[in-house]
Amino acid sequence: MDYLATGVLKGPHGILGFMKLHTYSQEFEHLTHMERITLRKGDSSCEMEIESIGPKGKEILIKFKGIDTPEVARRYNGYELWIPRETAVDLEAGEYYVADLAQCSLLVAGALVGTVVGVIDGPQALLLEIEAKKDNKRYLVPFMKQYIGTVDVKRKEMELLVPELLT
Numbered sequence: 001m002d003y004l005a006t007g008v009l010k011g012p013h014g015i016l017g018f019m020k021l022h023t024y025s026q027e028f029e030h031l032t033h034m035e036r037i038t039l040r041k042g043d044s045s046c047e048m049e050i051e052s053i054g055p056k057g058k059e060i061l062i063k064f065k066g067i068d069t070p071e072v073a074r075r076y077n078g079y080e081l082w083i084p085r086e087t088a089v090d091l092e093a094g095e096y097y098v099a100d101l102a103q104c105s106l107l108v109a110g111a112l113v114g115t116v117v118g119v120i121d122g123p124q125a126l127l128l129e130i131e132a133k134k135d136n137k138r139y140l141v142p143f144m145k146q147y148i149g150t151v152d153v154k155r156k157e158m159e160l161l162v163p164e165l166l167t
Helices: 029-033 070-074
Strands: 003-013 018-023 036-041 044-056 059-064 080-084 105-108 111-121 126-132 138-142 148-152 157-160
Touching: 003 036, 003 059, 003 070, 029 044, 029 080, 111 138, 111 157
Parallel strands: 105 157
Antiparallel strands: 003 018, 003 080, 018 059, 036 044, 036 080, 044 059, 105 111, 111 126, 126 138, 148 157
């Protein structure tokens, strides 16, 4: 089964074991229909049962069964929520899951110039960490329409519009 990371836990909220959830897509409604999810951090993973989830002001709060204190909730800070791909939010045209961008070939006029080796959540946009073919150095390229053209996640290819970013 294919899984996607959909968010990360950002620490406890209040005294009842609730945790702040940062979703990668700003969506959480798909999680309200799920009973269990997988939490992962590094080599550690565990299955958790969702007790409740919902907005609270500007935050999204999530509570898991069996986590009833901030001390226990704090242990899960930094864990990502992983769900089966088929339960994830449907994407609009021009939207992509971060997992689908990783390992894409970067092309200029059809020629391979690099590979996406990582994706970083930047202040204005995702930053693609590119390993350039010419020198094996790594460069950061904003995932924005003025820099990245056509993206084909099925072929694992994307077009670089500004090749000077890899110099």
